[in-house]
Amino acid sequence: MLANKTIAFVGAGSMAEAIIAGLIAKEIVAPEQIIATNYQNAERLRSLKDTYGIQVSSDKQEIMLKADIVVLAMKPKQVDEGIDALKQYSSEKQLFISVLAGISTAYLSELLGHRAPVIRTMPNTSAKVGESATGMSAGEFATEADIALATALFEAVGTVTVVPEEKLDAVTGIAGSGPAYIYYLVEAMEQAAQQIGLEEQEGKELIIQTLLGAVKRLSSTSKSAQQLYKEVMSPGGTTEAGLKVLSELHFQEAMISCIKRATERSKELGEELSKVK
Structure with missing residues (x-):
């Protein structure tokens, strides 16, 4: 489905790189099928070219004339300026x-000024290792074929969940920002490991395998997370003692607030741009 398609990335940050890396690692497309540009960081483009063998260019006309698929991956605050620079060459x-x-599909269609199909997605940086959890919604002018094409692209770097567009802010709060929450937790576990006497590498290996095991357990059972952690606990035991501290420090409440705030911020980003325009 993607074999003869040229994919242009407008924006070359961590998300764009994660998707590029995943596509190439899984051999879904050849490096020469990908072309990337950004606002002004030529050194960043050279790095992507050297690392992945893709095409890069600062010439927006060149990129748009080559592209079958255009991935908008600039910073949200740069979307107006970014699309303004390329829309005259778009089709x-x-x-x-x-x-x-x-950023809503309706807003992007308004910026483009025509009826090109727009698909809105929220992947995460685990795309770099082929394990993104991507939420996806179709804009007004997108067909089933367009959705299938976008799905094929993102299934190459993980899973795809198609949702109504009004739910994508929630997807952002849970999955888009989700890896960072896990890394933040792991950082605390690593610090604790050293404080209780483990070497840095020893702690890291134990933590990673513990996470892998827990994820595999979650994905292979119908039991809830609560049922699983209660299975580990025994009265007066170590797990109960540790979880009591987390409860006293309102760990779950903090996580819920964290995810809600990220979701709210996703909504605010779109609202702020609409007000500026």
């Missing part, structure tokens, strides 16, 4: 895929 035959938090 309704191109598929536009956004990975921008908070």
Whole structure:
């Protein structure tokens, strides 16, 4: 489905790199099928070219004339300026895929000024290792074929969950930002490991395998997370003692607030741009 498609990335940050790396690692597309540009960081483009063998260019006209699929991966605050620089070279035959938090398909269609299909997605940086959890919604002018094409692209770097667009801010709060929450937790576990006498590498290996095991357990059972952690606990035991501290420090409440705030911020990003415009 993607064999003869040229994919242009407008924006070359961590999300764009994660998707590029995943596509190439799984051999879904050849490096020469990918072309990337960004606002002004030529050194960043050279790094991507050297690392992945992709095409890079600062010439927006060149990129748009080559592209079958345009992945909008600039910073959300740069979307107006970014699309303004390329829309004169764009076509309704191109598929536009956004990975921008908070930016609606309707807003992107308005910026483009024509009826090109727009798909809004929220992947995460685990795309780099083929394990993204991507939420996806179709804009007004996107067909089933467009959705299938976008799905094929993102299934190459993980799973795809198609949801109504009004739910994508929630997807951002849970999955888009989710890896960072896990890394933040792991950082605390690593610090604790050293404080209780483990060497840095010893602690890291134990933590990673513990996470892998827990994820595999969650994915292979119908039991809830609560049922699983209660299975580990025994009265007066170590797990009960540790979880009591987390409860006293309102760990779950903090996580819920964290995810809700990230979701709210995704909504705010779109609202802020609409007000500016």
